[in-house]
Amino acid sequence: MELLKNIFSPLTQIKGRTSIILIVVEAFLALLLWEIVGQNGLIPVPSKILTSVVSIVTSAYFVDNLFSSLALTFTGMGISIVLALLVSYLSLIPVFAPVAKFIVKCRYLTLTGLIFLFTLLTQDGHQLKLSLLIFGIVPFFVTSLLAIIEAINVQEYELCKTLRMNNWQTLWEVVIIGRLDQVFEVMRQNFAIAWMMITMVEGLSMSEGGLGTMLIKSNKYIDLSTVFGILVIIFALGIFFDFLLRNLRHWLFPYTKIQVKK
Amino acid sequence: MTSYSKNEVLIAVKDVNLSYDKQILRDINFTIHNIVRPGMNQGQVISLIGRSGIGKTQLFKILAGLIPPNTGTVLVGLEQQPVKAGQVGIVAQNYILFNHRTVYDNLRLAMKHDSITLGDKEKDALINDYAAKFDLTEHLKKYPMQLSGGQRQRASIIQQVLTGNKFILLDEPFSGLDALMIDRVMELLLQVSTLDELNTLVIVSHDVENSLAISDTAFILARQKDQEGATITETLDLIEMGFAWNPAIRENEKFQHLVAQIKHKI
């Protein structure tokens, strides 16, 4: 009874187990509702999607496509974070600040208009996909990283001064290693953007396959249960990597766990 | 009356003025002398007392060399050189430490700069020594976020002492602490002040009672009638008054009378 009252009153702290039960129950109810209501509709019902997920995962071409997408995502993410970190750290040196500001604004450029240019500039489909992905992610990375740097308390810089560090040591201590855990968090949060873009750029050059290619092909044949099956796989993988990155962060930077508890 | 003498000038503040859109600080002048007592390392504990918003933090930053005044100078050390950021230690009000490093690493960082020539073993020994003295031994491996306010403050003070700074500024060291912790901090500060003959603690606070109880000299920062900007309106020589070097002085009736008087003036 107490529990029932609690889950309906605002600003109530609920315990870990209760919140997991809530998630499971609500997800189950939603799926059940979908299954019942959707019987005669256009959208395939959960049981059908599940069957197609199983058949996709067990099909011969799935692993190749999956690895193609993962490889592209990780390469893209890796290069993007290095570029974004470089730009963000350099932004602290006045000469480079305008460049960083411009890159941040590039979030508002739409990729579609630039595809032709990128096609001319790159040599093959792989390069095209990779460069579009990087061009798409870097502005978001830089935006988040600059926000982190912006949020640093001046007192931390002052502390460095009283400890007689020079500007380079201060940059290292406060901005670089002092914020590495947050860089990791930015990567986790922006992984979603990369993962979302991957299916889009894969559609531009289908020769290498990938989850995005699978998605587009099934769309063409109006094979909706396969489309939804692929979507579910993409969704599940995204959640899985999010979970992985979060735990990796706690493991690499033990002090981030303390902040979470507070 | 304990025998003592006031010798060389350690800190001299001359004609400091600061204004933003309006005048904040006006004609701040004071000097801090090396107090010498036979048979011991007697450092200096000075407080700058004023109410909130009067400009204490600005004066604090000027003394630390973090912001330049519009006019005037701050000279520090036996050589009386203009202050440079880094020469004066700071213990900020919220006890800033590096959250990504353990307490031990935070302390270790304080001894990284070139003017400290100790070896690794000696540095370790020094850290352990201070940690034991100031009740931090069992917390050395923890991260700052895991410490209580009082523990963070002690770590912060030790960090500044380890840097080798003789002059340490403390911003509101008594705020946010309960009565018991305030007594502990006073003990700690008195201990730090007697570690070295030249050690000089400058406390910036609105807490009249505790600041006066721990200081040998106090400057009152207040606004004068019809004048913009705060200045030093009064200097209290607590040694002369017989109130210095004795935290138990807070129970003394005459001392309480003085506290009431000053509270009225700020």
Ligand SMILES: Nc1ncnc2c1ncn2[C@@H]1O[C@H](COP(=O)(O)OP(=O)(O)O)[C@@H](O)[C@H]1O
């Ligand atoms: N950067 C600034 N620009 C303009 N006014 C400021 C600035 N910093 C502080 N002030 C003003 O200076 C006054 C004194 O502030 P502060 O030194 O923080 O007071 P205290 O530490 O005594 O509480 C305040 O009225 C505040 O508004």
